[in-house]
Amino acid sequence: MSCSVPPCLPPPLENTKFSSCLSLGPNPQKTNEIFNKIFIENYSKVALEEFQSDPELRVNVIKNIIASFNCQFHHEIIKEDLGFALRMIGEYSSSTDIEDGLSVIKRSIGELPFPNNHNQNVQTYHWFEEGRRRLIIEGDLKFQSQIAITLTKLIDKLNVFLSKSSPARIRQERTEAVRLIVSMQLLPKPVNLGSSTIVFYSGEIRRCMSSICHQDKELKQVCEKANGENLVNLLSKKLQDDHQRDLSDQALYQLEAIFFGSKNVSET
Structure with a gap:
C-alpha cells in the first residue's frame, strides 16, 4: 500500500479566521498591550519583565505571537523581528502551544525541497513569504540558526509531554x-x-x-x-x-x- 506524507507546510485556507490573535484570555487588552510594547516599542524592558513575571500573561502573549503568523495585520507587527518572535516561541511555549509553534515554523519555511530557481512559483500563504524570502533570497544564516534553535527547543518540550x-x-x-x-x-x-x-x-x-x-x-x-x-x-x-x-x-x-x-x- 502506498503512503504519502502530508506536505511539510500546507497553507491555511484563505478564509480562515484567526480571532484568537485579537482576543486572548480573561484580559485581552492587557495581552495586546504587552504584545505591542514588546514588538513595537523595541523590546520594552518593562513589558518583558511583566511578561516573564506573570505566568498567565506569558501564556496569552505567546498564543498571540503564534497567532500573529496567521494574521495579516499582526504579522506586519512581527515581520521585522521574526527571529525574536521565534525565540519567544521556543523559550516560553506551554505544552498546549508546542504543536502550533512547530506548525507556524513549518509554514514560514515553505514546502520542501527548496526551489533551485529563486523565481520559481512557490505555493505559500502570502503573509508567510517574509520568512521564505529571508531563507531563499537573502540566505539569512542568522535566521536559519534561529529557526533551528526554536525547532530544537520545541522538540525537547514535545519529548517531555x-x-x-x-x-x-x-x-x-x-x-x-x-x-x-x-x-x-x-x-x-x-x-x-x-x-x-x-x-x-x-x-x-x-x-x-x-x-x-x-x-x-x-x-x-x-x-x-x-x-x-x-x-x-x-x-x-x-x-x-x-x-x-x-x-x-x-x-x-x-x-x-x-x-x-x-x-x-x-x-x-
Whole structure:
C-alpha cells in the first residue's frame, strides 16, 4: 500500500479566521498591550519583565505571537523581528502551544525541497513569504540558526509531554525537524558575511541537528549514512516510513480496543 506524507507546510485556507490573535484570555487588552510594547516599542524592558513575571500573561502573549503568523495585520507587527518572535516561541511555549509553534515554523519555511530557481512559483500563504524570502533570497544564516534553535527547543518540550503517550508522533516530528535543518544547510551562503560568522552560525545549526538526533538512535543512524541532498532524500523516506508505522499502530490500537471491548461485553 502506498503512503504519502502530508506536505511539510500546507497553507491555511484563505478564509480562515484567526480571532484568537485579537482576543486572548480573561484580559485581552492587557495581552495586546504587552504584545505591542514588546514588538513595537523595541523590546520594552518593562513589558518583558511583566511578561516573564506573570505566568498567565506569558501564556496569552505567546498564543498571540503564534497567532500573529496567521494574521495579516499582526504579522506586519512581527515581520521585522521574526527571529525574536521565534525565540519567544521556543523559550516560553506551554505544552498546549508546542504543536502550533512547530506548525507556524513549518509554514514560514515553505514546502520542501527548496526551489533551485529563486523565481520559481512557490505555493505559500502570502503573509508567510517574509520568512521564505529571508531563507531563499537573502540566505539569512542568522535566521536559519534561529529557526533551528526554536525547532530544537520545541522538540525537547514535545519529548517531555508526549514521550509516553505518543512516541510515534514525536518520532515523526524529530525526523521532520532534522529534514528542515538539513535542507536549510543546502541553501547558498550569503556573500556579505565573514567566514567566522558563517562558521559560528553553521556550528549552531549543526549542534541543533545533533541534539535532536541524539534523542532517536534510528534517526542518528540515518544521519550518519549520508549528507546534503542524499540525506534529505533518506530523511524523506524515513518520514514516509514513520508515517506508515504510525498508521499501522493506530489501526492495531483500534482493533485491540474493539476486540477487548467486545470481550468484556460478552463476559458480562
